[in-house]
Amino acid sequence: MRVSSQQMVLNFLADLERNNNLMAKVSREVSTGKSIVTPSDDPVGTTIAMGLRRDQAATGAWRRNIEDSLAWLNTTDRALGQALEVVQRARELAVQGGNGTLSADTRKLIADDIRALASQFVEIGNSSLGGRYLFGGTATNTQPFDPTTQAANLPINTGLVRREVGQGSTVAINITADRLQDPPGATPDFFAIISSLATAVENADTAASGQAMTDLDAHQDSIAALRAESGAKVNRLELTLSRFAAQDIATTRQLSMTEDADMAAAITELKMRESVLRATMAVGARVIQPSLMDFIS
Amino acid sequence: MGTFFGLQVALSGLQAQQRALMTISHNITNATTEGYSRQRVELQANAPYTNPALNSPLGAGQLGTGVTIAQMNRMRDTFIDASFRATTSSHGQFDARSEALAAIDVILNEPGNAGLAALLSDHWGAWQSLTTQPDSAGAREAVRRTGEALADGMGDLAGEFTRATTDAGSRITLQVGRANQIAGQVNTLNLQIAKSVAFGDSPNDLRDQRDKLLDELAGLTDITVTENTAGKVSVAIGGQLLLDATTDTANALAIDAAGAATVGGVGTTITTGSLRGQVDIRNSVVGGATGYLAQLDTFAAALIASVNTQHAAGFGLDGTTGNNFFSGTSASTIALDAAIAGTVDKIAASDTAGNLPGGADNALAIAQLQFLVQSIGGQTTTIDGYYQGLVSRIGVDVDQDRRLTEVQAGVLEAVRARRESVSGVSIDEEAAEMIRFQKSYNAAARMVTTIDEMLDTIVNRMGLVGR
Numbered sequence: 001m002r003v004s005s006q007q008m009v010l011n012f013l014a015d016l017e018r019n020n021n022l023m024a025k026v027s028r029e030v031s032t033g034k035s036i037v038t039p040s041d042d043p044v045g046t047t048i049a050m051g052l053r054r055d056q057a058a059t060g061a062w063r064r065n066i067e068d069s070l071a072w073l074n075t076t077d078r079a080l081g082q083a084l085e086v087v088q089r090a091r092e093l094a095v096q097g098g099n100g101t102l103s104a105d106t107r108k109l110i111a112d113d114i115r116a117l118a119s120q121f122v123e124i125g126n127s128s129l130g131g132r133y134l135f136g137g138t139a140t141n142t143q144p145f146d147p148t149t150q151a152a153n154l155p156i157n158t159g160l161v162r163r164e165v166g167q168g169s170t171v172a173i174n175i176t177a178d179r180l181q182d183p184p185g186a187t188p189d190f191f192a193i194i195s196s197l198a199t200a201v202e203n204a205d206t207a208a209s210g211q212a213m214t215d216l217d218a219h220q221d222s223i224a225a226l227r228a229e230s231g232a233k234v235n236r237l238e239l240t241l242s243r244f245a246a247q248d249i250a251t252t253r254q255l256s257m258t259e260d261a262d263m264a265a266a267i268t269e270l271k272m273r274e275s276v277l278r279a280t281m282a283v284g285a286r287v288i289q290p291s292l293m294d295f296i297s
Numbered sequence: 298m299g300t301f302f303g304l305q306v307a308l309s310g311l312q313a314q315q316r317a318l319m320t321i322s323h324n325i326t327n328a329t330t331e332g333y334s335r336q337r338v339e340l341q342a343n344a345p346y347t348n349p350a351l352n353s354p355l356g357a358g359q360l361g362t363g364v365t366i367a368q369m370n371r372m373r374d375t376f377i378d379a380s381f382r383a384t385t386s387s388h389g390q391f392d393a394r395s396e397a398l399a400a401i402d403v404i405l406n407e408p409g410n411a412g413l414a415a416l417l418s419d420h421w422g423a424w425q426s427l428t429t430q431p432d433s434a435g436a437r438e439a440v441r442r443t444g445e446a447l448a449d450g451m452g453d454l455a456g457e458f459t460r461a462t463t464d465a466g467s468r469i470t471l472q473v474g475r476a477n478q479i480a481g482q483v484n485t486l487n488l489q490i491a492k493s494v495a496f497g498d499s500p501n502d503l504r505d506q507r508d509k510l511l512d513e514l515a516g517l518t519d520i521t522v523t524e525n526t527a528g529k530v531s532v533a534i535g536g537q538l539l540l541d542a543t544t545d546t547a548n549a550l551a552i553d554a555a556g557a558a559t560v561g562g563v564g565t566t567i568t569t570g571s572l573r574g575q576v577d578i579r580n581s582v583v584g585g586a587t588g589y590l591a592q593l594d595t596f597a598a599a600l601i602a603s604v605n606t607q608h609a610a611g612f613g614l615d616g617t618t619g620n621n622f623f624s625g626t627s628a629s630t631i632a633l634d635a636a637i638a639g640t641v642d643k644i645a646a647s648d649t650a651g652n653l654p655g656g657a658d659n660a661l662a663i664a665q666l667q668f669l670v671q672s673i674g675g676q677t678t679t680i681d682g683y684y685q686g687l688v689s690r691i692g693v694d695v696d697q698d699r700r701l702t703e704v705q706a707g708v709l710e711a712v713r714a715r716r717e718s719v720s721g722v723s724i725d726e727e728a729a730e731m732i733r734f735q736k737s738y739n740a741a742a743r744m745v746t747t748i749d750e751m752l753d754t755i756v757n758r759m760g761l762v763g764r
Contacts, residue, residue: 004721039692
């Protein structure tokens with residue numbers, strides 16, 4: 001095939017441009033550290049990467065939710081522990097007050113101690129975390145128990161505070177005031193028991209004292225059950241948290257494999273392209289210069 | 298046969314070699330001119346003497362009478378030209394598309410932390426954070442801020458798409474104007490070439506000019522070129538004559554806003570060429586009913602509708618319900634609702650009035666919209682999934698167009714090489730020819746000197762016996 005002078009130069013320029021383009025692509029990969037810089041570099045990989053990023057963001061949100069829920073549940077658990085101690089103290093005082101050998105004054109003192117437990121219970125019931133009342137239901141800015149009347153503020157808010165801890169899975173993390181002060185069944189609430197117990201001790205009414213002690217037992221069981229419920233939730237959330245942590249590592253790894261450049265391979269290719277470019281230019285310079293004109297005298 | 302016959306023969310040689318050398322000089326000086334085809338003189342021996350007739354002189358015959366230039370050949374293969382024009386059209390189409398889409402490819406910023414997908418994730422994340430502290434002004438502000446960033450991001454992207462279609466429209470106008478201008482210029486050249494051909498000349502350089510214009514036109518749109526016996530060419534686009542050689546009229550090409558092409562008012566179709574690429578960009582790839590902009594608007598509409606419906610069902614901190622979170626209907630008009638922009642208290646986190654201020658079930662429901670599979674734009678997917686589909690489509694389109702452009706560029710290079718092989722000037726070849734003709738010229742000049750000496754002998758030294 002006949003090769004004209006122009007063709008030699010055109011070929012050289014076309015090859016040079018091709019080499020330059022390849023060099024540019026590889027050097028961009030090395031300098032950004034990413035093998036996917038724009039979606040057209042790898043459309044399928046881009047979709048995968050976007051999905052992984054979305055998963056990472058969602059998992060991050062759930063982890064934050066779980067950590068917040070754990071704080072709430074742990075604080076609730078401590079409050080429940082304190083409430084249990086109060087109920088146990090009431091029972092002790094009931095046993096103490098049921099001793100027939102006590103004088104009226106001693107019984108009065110014990111009755112006062114018993115009444116004091118009510119305000120302790122109110123204080124526990126008004127526990128808060130971050131400015132929100134733990135037992136207030138969804139009325140988180142209102143005290144569930146009134147310290148002056150030593151009774152629950154009516155109407156009791158029974159709203160559930162729900163948090164999402166996984167796709168489509170939510171956990172109700174709060175215990176409402178009614179469950180705190182009222183065990184299930186026909187048992188009267190704690191304040192009513194305290195009141196009747198104090199009166200019974202003062203009047204040495206053993207029958208009423210006995211009834212109060214049975215009721216207090218029911219309360220103890222109830223609060224223990226609440227603690228177990230909270231504890232189970234804490235276990236479940238901690239398990240989910242560690243699962244998310246492992247998942248996050250796997251997701252990050254997969255994202256890196258999809259998006260990031262293999263630096264060793266990219267740098268090697270860069271050196272190779274550079275040497276090819278040099279060779280192209282050297283050869284081109286030698287080939288396009290001489291012509292017959294140089295040799296005709 | 299006269300005395301000075303030999304002189305005439307030598308003179309014909311001098312003239313022919315001189316003209317050949319001038320042609321070589323023309324070739325060499327135009328070696329780098331684009332669109333130039335090398336020219337060759339076709340030398341031919343003159344009509345010999347004598348012609349057999351009644352009164353022809355007797356003796357050995359016929360005698361050669363020297364050399365003449367029969368023709369100035371233009372080394373050009375019209376089949377390669379047709380092939381070149383077809384390839385130029387294809388290349389022009391994909392090159393136009395690639396260029397327009399490359400900008401969009403970069404603007405998308407995907408995958409990454411600055412693209413629309415990240416803004417969307419941030420917004421869903423803000424709703425999730427709101428579920429843990431629904432009465433906190435900080436959390437509400439985060440929801441508002443991320444919502445605003447998302448709306449702005451969508452507006453920016455829609456603006457880019459719109460700009461791409463506007464640019465394509467401007468290019469179409471410019472290129473249609475250029476195509477009509479070329480048709481007019483080719484018409485003028487037609488007339489000049491026809492005059493020259495009628496005279497018996499070879500208007501080689503004019504033909505080169507005309508072919509160069511036709512090459513440029515082929516890059517804009519697919520054309521069919523036919524040359525008639527008078528040397529004029531007719532140019533047709535999709536069957537309609539842009540330039541009619543029989544009537545010497547150039548009909549105007551026009552492309553309307555919907556992308557329909559007409560030549561002289563009659564409808565036609567443009568299948569390849571830069572105009573096809575630009576029309577595709579403006580009317581079907583980026584703009585138009587099936588374009589990226591339309592898909593982005595569908596995405597925005599789905600987001601607005603889903604969030605607003607759920608948001609209106611909830612209660613804000615101030616106890617109001619029925620408020621929208623986003624306003625607008627498309628990606629270019631999406632914005633925060635004026636009420637939300639006014640106060641964060643209207644953000645409806647709670648599902649009922651009774652659950653204020655700690656209830657966050659509505660905020661939870663909105664956060665869960667991220668995973669809600671619904672029918673969007675004919676696909677059954679999530680809001681995030683629909684956007685991912687759009688990004689994937691753009692990525693595939695850009696990648697494909699880039700590959701096709703590379704392939705077409707390769708084919709174009711090959712055809713160009715073939716054309717160069719036939720029409721290109723090789724300096725070495727011209728130098729060798731130059732020596733050949735120069736030597737011939739010297740020999741012919743020497744011949745003249747010889748005949749001159751012969752005549753000198755006849756004139757000055759014959760019949761001088763004894764003098």
